[in-house]
Amino acid sequence: MRRQKIGILGATGMVGQRFIQLLEHHPWFEIAWLAASDKSSGKSYGDAVKWKLDTTLPAHIAKMPVSPATPEGAPKVVFAALDSDIARDLEPKFAAAGCAVISNSSAFRMQEDVPLVIPEVNADHLPLLENQSWRKQSGGYIVTNPNCSAIGLVLALKPLEERFGIESIFVSTMQAVSGAGYPGVASLDILGNVVPYIKSEEEKMQEETLKLLGSLKGSRIESLAAKISAHCNRVPVEDGHTESVSVKLRKPATREEILAAWGDFKPLAGQNLPTAPAQPIEFVSADDRPQPRLDRMRGNGMASTVGRLRPCPLLDWKFTVLSHNTIRGAAGAALLNAELLVSLGKLDPVAVTA
Amino acid sequence: MRRQKIGILGATGMVGQRFIQLLEHHPWFEIAWLAASDKSSGKSYGDAVKWKLDTTLPAHIAKMPVSPATPEGAPKVVFAALDSDIARDLEPKFAAAGCAVISNSSAFRMQEDVPLVIPEVNADHLPLLENQSWRKQSGGYIVTNPNCSAIGLVLALKPLEERFGIESIFVSTMQAVSGAGYPGVASLDILGNVVPYIKSEEEKMQEETLKLLGSLKGSRIESLAAKISAHCNRVPVEDGHTESVSVKLRKPATREEILAAWGDFKPLAGQNLPTAPAQPIEFVSADDRPQPRLDRMRGNGMASTVGRLRPCPLLDWKFTVLSHNTIRGAAGAALLNAELLVSLGKLDPVAVTA
Amino acid sequence: MRRQKIGILGATGMVGQRFIQLLEHHPWFEIAWLAASDKSSGKSYGDAVKWKLDTTLPAHIAKMPVSPATPEGAPKVVFAALDSDIARDLEPKFAAAGCAVISNSSAFRMQEDVPLVIPEVNADHLPLLENQSWRKQSGGYIVTNPNCSAIGLVLALKPLEERFGIESIFVSTMQAVSGAGYPGVASLDILGNVVPYIKSEEEKMQEETLKLLGSLKGSRIESLAAKISAHCNRVPVEDGHTESVSVKLRKPATREEILAAWGDFKPLAGQNLPTAPAQPIEFVSADDRPQPRLDRMRGNGMASTVGRLRPCPLLDWKFTVLSHNTIRGAAGAALLNAELLVSLGKLDPVAVTA
Amino acid sequence: MRRQKIGILGATGMVGQRFIQLLEHHPWFEIAWLAASDKSSGKSYGDAVKWKLDTTLPAHIAKMPVSPATPEGAPKVVFAALDSDIARDLEPKFAAAGCAVISNSSAFRMQEDVPLVIPEVNADHLPLLENQSWRKQSGGYIVTNPNCSAIGLVLALKPLEERFGIESIFVSTMQAVSGAGYPGVASLDILGNVVPYIKSEEEKMQEETLKLLGSLKGSRIESLAAKISAHCNRVPVEDGHTESVSVKLRKPATREEILAAWGDFKPLAGQNLPTAPAQPIEFVSADDRPQPRLDRMRGNGMASTVGRLRPCPLLDWKFTVLSHNTIRGAAGAALLNAELLVSLGKLDPVAVTA
Structure with a gap:
């Protein structure tokens, strides 16, 4: 079984690091793209990050380049671990470009057409995403997890x-x-x-x-x-x-x-x-x-x-x-949202809307 | 002005240490007697205590002997910093012997005739102490401060x-x-x-x-x-x-x-x-x-x-x-209660009931 | 492959708990006997222990009885996680009864005929154990790991x-x-x-x-x-x-x-x-x-x-x-010593001396 | 006795705050001038500082304006609590303007003509300051305390x-x-x-x-x-x-x-x-x-x-x-240096060189 390529926006932060840790042996997803602020982009991830977790940074991740935080070159599924102010600006760009943005930020959680989801609690809120204009135009969307x-x-x-x-x-x-x-x-x-x-x-x-x-x-x-x-x-x-x-x-x-x-x-x-x-x-x-x-x-x-x-x-x-708070409350929450979206057939946005 | 001699029951514990610290330069009270458990009594206070405060143990206190926790030889005013189980047994003995017991323990706080007092809050509850049988018999009484x-x-x-x-x-x-x-x-x-x-x-x-x-x-x-x-x-x-x-x-x-x-x-x-x-x-x-x-x-x-x-x-x-918690919430609370009792003329119990 | 049954002396302490955690899925050893002080013996392990590790106490271990700390009924391989004073008294009794005592205590580390071993460092010190009188009489011995x-x-x-x-x-x-x-x-x-x-x-x-x-x-x-x-x-x-x-x-x-x-x-x-x-x-x-x-x-x-x-x-x-300090510095150290003894054919003491 | 007016460079930092705390009731010195980075200057000190000490910021200090970090308007005695890079640039300007700069920074500690002093240890190193070119020209100088x-x-x-x-x-x-x-x-x-x-x-x-x-x-x-x-x-x-x-x-x-x-x-x-x-x-x-x-x-x-x-x-x-570390190791060290300089008659640099 081929794993789906995913990207991480805000990959050098604490939640970004947790994404990398949790995805290390994930059966469905494969890290294909790491993006961070201008300060980091262009470096290798190992040089850009101050790794703060108590498991070792995987060597192949350390060697990956840090890309600029723009949709060009990003995979169609992106985990976003951005500060709220930055998320407000960046996440719509990725959704507009056709990406499924699985976001941990607070920027759009309370927006009417954005699902705020815990899979065990309110998976039935997910259809909201079909109302998003990005979804209608490019197939992209934003789904969020709570604080x-x-x-x-x-x-x-x-x-x-x-x-x-x-x-x-x-x-x-x-x-x-x-x-x-x-x-x-x-x-x-x-x-x-x-x-x-x-x-x-x-x-x-x-x-x-x-x-x-x-x-x-x-x-x-x-x-x-x-x-x-x-x-x-x-x-x-x-x-x-x-x-x-x-x-x-x-x-x-x-x-x-x-x-x-x-x-x-x-x-x-x-x-x-x-x-x-x-x-x-x-x-x-x-x-x-x-x-x-x-x-x-x-x-x-x-x-x-x-x-x-x-x-x-x-x-x-x-x-x-x-x-x-950084597993169930952040990276793990988003990851479980993504797994739920896979199980619902919504994680290859272009395919779904085609 | 002569300072009133006071004793401390449970002098080696954390609250007992705070009593000593707060009384060091007190204008009205003078430490005359220190009592603790059998393990400590007979030693000098300096040998018996593990001093844990960030001010120095006063040298003259360090030299004082630790007395057994019995009313014989105790002054008429006693600050009590005892574990609740021990207080339940010991405090009545001191009250029965005519001592004003200014207690920080929980043992008698909820007893009907024992005032539970914060001077700024309910000084008007103090007359309760006149109902205590100890008071009527020996002049002694128990007054408590809260948790x-x-x-x-x-x-x-x-x-x-x-x-x-x-x-x-x-x-x-x-x-x-x-x-x-x-x-x-x-x-x-x-x-x-x-x-x-x-x-x-x-x-x-x-x-x-x-x-x-x-x-x-x-x-x-x-x-x-x-x-x-x-x-x-x-x-x-x-x-x-x-x-x-x-x-x-x-x-x-x-x-x-x-x-x-x-x-x-x-x-x-x-x-x-x-x-x-x-x-x-x-x-x-x-x-x-x-x-x-x-x-x-x-x-x-x-x-x-x-x-x-x-x-x-x-x-x-x-x-x-x-x-x-150990000043306003314990030793300082009892000390303020004692000062209030002095101002009300109730701190020399024998004199008052004579 | 059958796993060798082992016992843990001092099973309720911090190092005892680490032994249980590290042995949970061990391919060679199986916990068959848990002993602790009189206060605990007779209870189930789950009732006797204050479990302080961040993994769950395995349910089958929780149900095991805590045995008295005597060699009767103990397996032939015993990990010892005892306070030094107690170890000085107890460990020789187990060795005399024919047990291989893999000890984390300091009691016998510096004794001339007791190997003090880190497998990567001085496995060649192990032959010392053959000099022990227990070894000669019952086949039992004591091997220690350092502080x-x-x-x-x-x-x-x-x-x-x-x-x-x-x-x-x-x-x-x-x-x-x-x-x-x-x-x-x-x-x-x-x-x-x-x-x-x-x-x-x-x-x-x-x-x-x-x-x-x-x-x-x-x-x-x-x-x-x-x-x-x-x-x-x-x-x-x-x-x-x-x-x-x-x-x-x-x-x-x-x-x-x-x-x-x-x-x-x-x-x-x-x-x-x-x-x-x-x-x-x-x-x-x-x-x-x-x-x-x-x-x-x-x-x-x-x-x-x-x-x-x-x-x-x-x-x-x-x-x-x-x-x-509690893995490489204690329970893991003893466990690695035991594995080394297995590889050298010295962990079934009776068999070896037969 | 009139107290000597002093200034504090870097007044909003941790060491600057300690200077204010230690000088609050000082018998010889009076805080007359507070300077900090451009971000703070123009504000009142109370608005500019994040006060992190466990004593209250004195009300009259809170109302003082924060001045720009330039010698104009500064008193002739200045305590400097600057980051090393900034100190390297600023302290010479104050010394050149005739100020006694009592510095806690590392910038000039090892410079040949700058005294690095602990009053109890090497007060006899102070004459070094007479070699400073600033001293010769304006009367100003730099004296430092150690790390x-x-x-x-x-x-x-x-x-x-x-x-x-x-x-x-x-x-x-x-x-x-x-x-x-x-x-x-x-x-x-x-x-x-x-x-x-x-x-x-x-x-x-x-x-x-x-x-x-x-x-x-x-x-x-x-x-x-x-x-x-x-x-x-x-x-x-x-x-x-x-x-x-x-x-x-x-x-x-x-x-x-x-x-x-x-x-x-x-x-x-x-x-x-x-x-x-x-x-x-x-x-x-x-x-x-x-x-x-x-x-x-x-x-x-x-x-x-x-x-x-x-x-x-x-x-x-x-x-x-x-x-x-922030009293004897920083603000208190500089303050004691200043007191020593007063006792040696070197703290009114203009007067001394006149």
């Missing part, structure tokens, strides 16, 4: 919404520094410290969560009619976002019913997407779990781990949720 | 309760390791990690907050009729508890009104208690504050710092509060 | 000793907290801090290094005739010991010759020991490497990574060396 | 050199992140990690140490004729550089003689320089000290703390030394 703080939370909430309905959500995050990219957070700001602020993060987390849990109505998404309040904090953790969550449900649920909802949640079962975890939501029963250092790699970094389920004196239930 | 996670929060809430009324409180904490004493939290558990659990902490925080904001009705405290939900987390910070808070008020309040309520809150003004901060609640306007490393020492560690005041989509307002 | 701080260093020094001779060694360590076991180092002692002391560590590092680099002369090891001075420090790192090293050689060597000595060093090549890294010494050329977070997992945690080779104004050359 | 890694070490070595002579020095550092300024070290590089490299640091440490311990011979400094080798490492510590040191002496010295040399070392006694610590070298006898978190503030951050004195198998003695 790293929203994705673990929404995985944990989805089965509760399905079975009991959700009325209100309170969430307070303790987010890892890798979420800010590199160099990102200065060590003087975070060693032995907490920073109770991440720019625009609470807004994103609130609106993306409701869009993800919403429904496709005709040509648009109707966000979930629930209230949500997020407090976002940065803590001295390398990887893994931990979140304290309270929820109010529309129908009463017992502890056992909630555990069953989480345990039964396997919407991708049987689809054999290579990056999909067998158990998207893992419940740990120990009092003091989940913890980022111990639990972030569950499901190869793709599971959302929940624990500490207990009654909430204010809403109905409270619990802790954890997920790996 | 380190409750105290900063309650300071920030009190002026809101006074002006607007409080209906619901949501709080998620990020607590420093010093709150667990020494050796306390293992480094393998917390380096680059979050532990989303502190035994009994959420229960204490919830019930103490409502008692502190309650009213003395006859011979008992009626807790505030509000709902409160706490999530307690441990983070890799040495000192300073940071808390994400949302509140629902009974009357609408604007941002300016809330800031005014905090700014005007100076209930101890004019009383000249040595440890009382001039401004018990300090508001910082920068987006990313308060932070434990930068703000915990405001008011010499006795201020509660608030920031990030913004509307809450679920309740009314949300903000971040920070306080120093 | 976690010595092992990475000695790997880096061995090829230099072989090619150029070593006259003096200076080493200053920055050691991870996992080396102290669990609970080990208190977080209050190490967060944002350095502790410039680890009990007995400098002595062990100095004497073990010279024994490892020494030669078997008749029935005893003659330690290398070199001077060595070690400074041992603890730093806030979870795993991975980093060491600043200077060496004086007996023969002059160029940078290229040193790099060649390291690169050519593959003494186990062709033996197919499952845990042996293909490249025991990995040189990284970037200025700022090796780093524990990025490099400790090279060779699945079994490589010693060197970098920053540069002239030393005082001795001849200086460099930095890093190795994973 | 933050050298200063604590040299304080500890000076009394050993005086009494016993020093032949060789080995030092391995564990340096705090604040030494790299702000934003400085990325949190992703240092959380749970060690970086065994700081650009040019080993070279500076080696050559500055020997110059500081050298002697003024005619119009130049003859560096100490000793060998020195430095390994420089970055560790996750906020403030305080810890160093493992071995020394070879020219004359034998006992432990008691070394302790006496350190204890007797009070070369500034009786001079009443406000920033000079009463005891420049503090010896701590506990096995596991000094530690940065506990000992960096000794002598208000101006002492060099030594501990763990023990024989070195390779050289003669080994010990650990610690000093606060």
